[in-house]
Amino acid sequence: MSNESQTLLRPVDLINQGLGRRRAAERRFRVYGMLAILLALIFLALLFVSIVSKGYTAFWQTELSLEVTFDPAQLDVADSGDPQQVMAANYGAVLKSAIRDLFPDVQGRGERRQLYSLISDGADDVLRKRLLADPGLLGQTVRLWVPAGSDIDMVMKGHIDRTLPESERQITDQQLAWMDTLLQQQRLQQHFNWNFLTTGDSRSPERAGIWGAVVGSFMTLAVTMLLSFPLGVAAAIYLEEFAPKNRLTGIIEVNINNLAAVPSIVFGLLGLAVFINFFGLPRSAPLVGGLVLTLMTLPTVIIASRAALKSVPPSIREAALGVGASPLQTVTNHVLPLAMPGMLTGMIIGMARALGETAPLLMIGMVAFIVDVPKGVFDPATALPVQIFLWADSPEMGFTERTSAAIIVLLAFLLSMNALAVILRRRFERRW
Amino acid sequence: MMDRSAAPRATVDREVRRTVGEVRVENPRIRCNDINVYYGSVHAIKGVNLDVGRNEVLAMIGPSGCGKSTFLRCLNRMNDTIDGCRVTGDILLDENNINSREIDVVPLRAQVGMVFQKPNPFPKSIWENVAFGPRIHGLARSRAQLDEVVESSLRRAGLWDEVKDRLDKPGTGLSGGQQQRLCIARTIAVQPEVILMDEPCSALDPISTAKIEELIDELRQQFSICIVTHSMQQAARVSQRTAYFHLGDLIELGVTEQIFTNPQHKLTEDYITGRFG
Amino acid sequence: MMDRSAAPRATVDREVRRTVGEVRVENPRIRCNDINVYYGSVHAIKGVNLDVGRNEVLAMIGPSGCGKSTFLRCLNRMNDTIDGCRVTGDILLDENNINSREIDVVPLRAQVGMVFQKPNPFPKSIWENVAFGPRIHGLARSRAQLDEVVESSLRRAGLWDEVKDRLDKPGTGLSGGQQQRLCIARTIAVQPEVILMDEPCSALDPISTAKIEELIDELRQQFSICIVTHSMQQAARVSQRTAYFHLGDLIELGVTEQIFTNPQHKLTEDYITGRFG
Amino acid sequence: RDYISIVGSSTVYPFTTVVAEQFGKSGQFKTPKVESTGTGGGFKLFCSGVGVETPDISNASRAIKSSEKETCASNGVKEIVEVKVGYDGIVLAHSKDAKPMELELKQLFLALAKDVPDPKGGDKLVPNPYTMWSDIDRSLPKQKIEVLGPPPTSGTRDALVELGMEAGCKKFPSLKALKEKDGDAFKAACHTMREDGAFIEAGENDNLIVQKLTANKDAYGIFGYSFLEENLASVKPTVIEGSRPTYDSISSGDYPLSRPLFFYVKKAHVGVIPGLAEFVAEFTSEKAWGPEGYLADRGLIALPDDERSKAAQSAKKMAPMK
Amino acid sequence: MNPLILLILLILLSLMAFQMGRRRAFKLVDGQLRSLHSLPVYYGLYASLWSAVPAMLLLIAWTAFDGSIISNMVVAQLPEALHQGEPGRINLLLNDIRNVRMGLISTETADPAVVAAAQYWDRLQFLAHAALAVVVLVLAMLGAVFTLTRIHPQQRARNAVERLVQVMMLVAASVAILTTLGIVLSVLFESIRFFRLVPITEFLFGIRWSPQMAMRPDQVGSSGAFGAIPVFVGTMLISLIAMLVAVPIGLFSAIYLSEYARPSVRSVAKPLLEVLAGVPTVVYGVFAVLVVAPAIRSWGLAIGLDVASESALAAGMVMGVMIIPFVSSLSDDVINAVPQSLRDGAYALGATPSETIRKVVLPAALPGIVGSIMLAISRAIGETMIVVMAAGLAANLTFNPLESVTTVTVQIVTLLTGDQEFDSPKTLAAFALGLVLFLATLLLNVIALRVVNKYREQYE
């Protein structure tokens, strides 16, 4: 400073005086940052732990081993070569007599009903499949593992507390006693629940699978992807590389940015009004779901694609234009290949969002009980998040763990999509 | 213009913005009449008249922001790619006004090639970098012909020996100087008539710079070359005629030697003698 | 510059990479011993020894990429901010080795200020731009004192008269030259002992450049200044001593006049005479 | 369309879906598609016309209203087959850990109605002043009144209003008298739920209500019996008018809050949509809706034997309602 | 002929046109490509586009309409007695016929008239397909011939092809406009009808919201008040809580990741944070209801506070967590966009990293950060599943985060699921709310984009 007296104290000394305080502030600031990230990650971990701990048991299923006699009389099947007959056969009777054989002294309707409920309603599927595959089984006796009833399954997994008074649990003392006998005979075991991953929905929690929902989601996403990727990329290229700066393109730009933030439920309203009520497309169809999600993800895809195009340095365009390439040749030959990884990443992120979307699908009737795995985009279908929503609303106790298990499956898909995006980004990250 | 023969130091005053020196040549390759360029409301080039002769290197010098690049980019309509840039005036390339709206810029840019300040090879193989132009313009019918074009272009750019064993390696893997020569090879592969170079050496090391300068000298045998440079030394070394720009005006144009040894405009003199820049 | 007949032409050969000339001064402000800088595996500065004297302007010249900026940034540890950059050797600022890990860079950078190639005022008011340093370092106790510091710094940067009526307007609204002077004012406001300038005029027009050069000359009364420049003319105009770098080596160091009129190393001569660059 | 489309009540949904699944397993027909839209929403879709894009069956947790029938008729849905499938109890439940409570319908009315007769006496109706259960009756626990219940789109709500509120309401002579005098005023007084936060319309997700109850010991929830049965480990029912909701008490009619469940078939679709008649037959077969059938396992309370066989008969004949 | 086969034929035809166009152009100039205006490929493309596009459009239009034309013809010849002219019955009958055709109903059991109709249909279908095939193929060939005969060296084939491609891209870009239009139309008309029943002033300024009115004459619902202020206030309250959670955590995370974290930490933490955005909102909803809400309630009770079981706090907090990554990744971009030169400037003056961030980087990035926060707010007010599950339905006009409030999206969902009667104010109210939601996000976005763009220009 111009003031002479102050030169006695060099500014450095003055600076050093305040240094302690500043260092402390620095440390505090850093800690806030770390805390913020930690908090977010803790929440993430909490979310995952709570879901996985609730859901992992659904991947195992208690099964019961029975000696089943494919008695033609009981089954009401004359010719096991005729699939029609085999499909419609009365497997319940066979199963009932099989379990009666294990506990021959059970008498009376009430007791027997209790006994039958040790077997799942879906056990007949197992028999049907066996007989269809091997018609020669008719008349023979085989030892089979069939799914146990939901209550038994719940007790085995510890979801039903055996110590509660009988009136407060779904399973009777008598059933518990049978269960223990079966356990002793090693007729009761937990096996990996392939069924959960390979079948459609069911009203019996122990038979319910998510394959139907997975296929539904897959079809919906396929429609979404087939439409939104080409549309999105074309729109992005137009806006980024060709569009003159005029009113129309200005409006389009604002529109796209705005649509990206429009609540998804509003897209549901749109889908209901346009695709179902106006165009008369079928309710609950993956096609309609895909169309709605296309409109929803399109802005995301366009924005990501534009960012990818922007990141291609102008020098590449200049180079191509400079040797006399037309704008379209410049784009297709040079810009697009360089922007493609970025566009794919954007696409994956858009798809991930679409995969987890529920609200718009509620509006277009994809909340339905659908057992058959859809075979085409016009067949009625649900999607994974909707299946979660549905199961969460089911009274049966067994669905609680299924809900969490379905969430695990959905998260697994999402995580792998995210991971793919990250890998793509890493792999092709380019610095000019 | 002024009285030049007797009193060599009779320089033209700073305030005068008419062009000093002879702007025209006989039988020009490019003739520019009254070129004005506007970026929105910024008047970046102000009524410039200038000829580019055949088989000559024309250097453009001037302080930063004076409009050298802008002017250069008029000559192959690269300014079209900039929003809000407006170019008026006539630019005659062999009698065709290439500044008219009707002209298709694609063949034009093949005729008037451009090399940029920063080497910008495509992130593709060396071979594809060079073959791209001939391919889109249909200059070769077969792969063999293309191979030939690639080789001859690389040879003329003095790069063949250095890259002939790795034509399929990416062009971005070359050193800066090599990349710039690759860009030149890419440009001459489409057999242009004029080559525009915008500070082609400013990102290069001395040795690479020397190579490029040699190359320019050779290319002059066949092409007309306009080169923008910041380095007066470079202008002196490679060009036959030099144009000095100042704030959008073409201040002086003349034979290079004379510009550097005996500038006639005060602004040129100030610049040459390092009073600024 | 051509014929230097009087001086013996005993130039040092191109191959020799030892530093030619006297690198040391008496009572230096900064003394560098055997500085090496690595960017990962790139060896960017190779065993440089160099002194910066008091109240002198030391210019650093050399072709692009030779390591001028890198070396300059060692002097206030700005290289710390670059990932993978490693600096070895001793840099003594008044006997303290500022290149040791223990040194706190905060007061160091207050002692050794820096001005960058592109003017980088903070997007704040002019007043706040200048007051920023004194405020964070607690160099002023009151608003009045701060006002005083701001005014005196702007005065010394020769900017006061131009901006005194709009101290509360954003610094980014000034012209390029004014912005650069604002950055200089910002730097001297923390009363540094050394000022480093990395091509401070390369983004500026000639008039602004002249102003800054004047300013540098004035500031020399109080500070030691290291300036990197691309323009030999500028080096000649503002500096007392000049260092010539080449590919990471300090090739030659000497009194400016002598370097430009009578370089002793062949590389320096080549550069000075415009054989490259 | 080659599958059956069913919409409607969320209460009947769990039962219909079980039948649908069984039906689909036989392999002859595709498994019907069942949507849970709420009774009202179901009728809305059902009555929108005849044709493949409209549903074939609508589930309902109450009988169709005359107004809905009119809408149907005006859209060309003239012949509708009504099938009563059984009973459902409406339970008022709360967390197992909370203090048990016994309630009379009159008290229920006082707790939930918007306007109640002035507690200080007189016939005048005043805005419901009760905030604690103990304000209504000293014997009731000292707890805030907080009841999670269904919205008006739900059949459960209609049943609650008619069976619970109206019955409680009629216990007041003055209000009972009103019914003859002025039907609308009576309805306004007895059917209107309070809106001051004591009665919370909690949406149609009954599981969520159960879970909210376990989280909040003061809260009561209103939902179907099947949800109670599945969640006995966490919630317990309130005894109403001295009767605890059980299978037997509901089917015998002891428990006052029980209501019939229905589904409605669009006759015009029978024979056109493959399997429609067969589906109805499956639903009304003894192995499905009998007291020993698989629906009973899911919490459906079967019709009395004679009523059931009659209903099965008329369903087989597809006799439309008048 | 099956349309699919036709499509394949069409593609083959256009490929042929492509080849011929290319050859012809090549021959015309005898291989002297330089004298050709465009590359031969473009002449080929030109020919193939001309042969494919009109034919394709016709094919699409035809297949879109021939179903209804044929079915009308089938209906016309059906005995009147079968359907009595009722549209619904006709519709069912057609379904029946279709099922017979597809073999879902055996011909023996079906009505002979229906079987006959099915056969007639098959005949018509065959005729239609045959005619279509002829017309389409002829059109395609005409297109090809037309263009092929006109090829000459000066023809600007490339320009023509590129124009067409550009038009196609413009159409793609316009889908966004159509979507917006669709949204506005599908919401606006219903809203106008709503405002005829309920004055707009009452809707916007009324303070009682009780829309679950009677749906039928014989039902008694609630009073049917449509003052949306409590709903708006609830939405704002929950959004505010969400932002209070998301902004500090998101912002500090962004700062830490972009300024402090080592690259290895950053490369792990950033994708992990993004996972938070990818978790389906249903899952958050379940989490809010089962974990967070009970926890808050029991803590509240422990310190003597009366906490509603569906407190705004629980929904808001979980929503906040969901929004963290939006704030953090957008802010991260903005912070990274602050030029390094500003940081260098501050460091060179001896500022510590935190001083640099607080006093230079953040102020410089502020407009961008504000923009990103506004985008996050619009995300918050539009979020549906979390609040549907975790927030209340009762519209309390309160600012107390411990009480339960409702939001716009919750109301839309509850009003539209269940009874849908399109002319009752109750259902229409959902559309009015949808409109408000759309306009609010539009406004927020326009402002945010303005702010962000302005800020971008500052450095570009």
Ligand SMILES: Nc1ncnc2c1ncn2[C@@H]1O[C@H](COP(=O)(O)OP(=O)(O)OP(=O)(O)O)[C@@H](O)[C@H]1O
């Ligand atoms: N895209 C643009 N928009 C607006 N103004 C521009 C644009 N490009 C250049 N200018 C302005 O036009 C003038 C001339 O710019 P130009 O780039 O031609 O200068 P130059 O002589 O090439 O400078 P340099 O030596 O720095 O390359 C300058 O004032 C510049 O600011």
Ligand SMILES: Nc1ncnc2c1ncn2[C@@H]1O[C@H](COP(=O)(O)OP(=O)(O)OP(=O)(O)O)[C@@H](O)[C@H]1O
């Ligand atoms: N961050 C970095 N990472 C890796 N290498 C670097 C980095 N910065 C500089 N280099 C390399 O170090 C060498 C010296 O660079 P420096 O920037 O110091 O040169 P310079 O003399 O300042 O050049 P210019 O005149 O272009 O500014 C160059 O070869 C450069 O490529």
Ligand SMILES: [Mg+2]
């Ligand atoms: Mg330039």
Ligand SMILES: [Mg+2]
């Ligand atoms: Mg540098």
Ligand SMILES: O=P([O-])([O-])[O-]
């Ligand atoms: O769905 P509901 O049965 O309550 O109408």
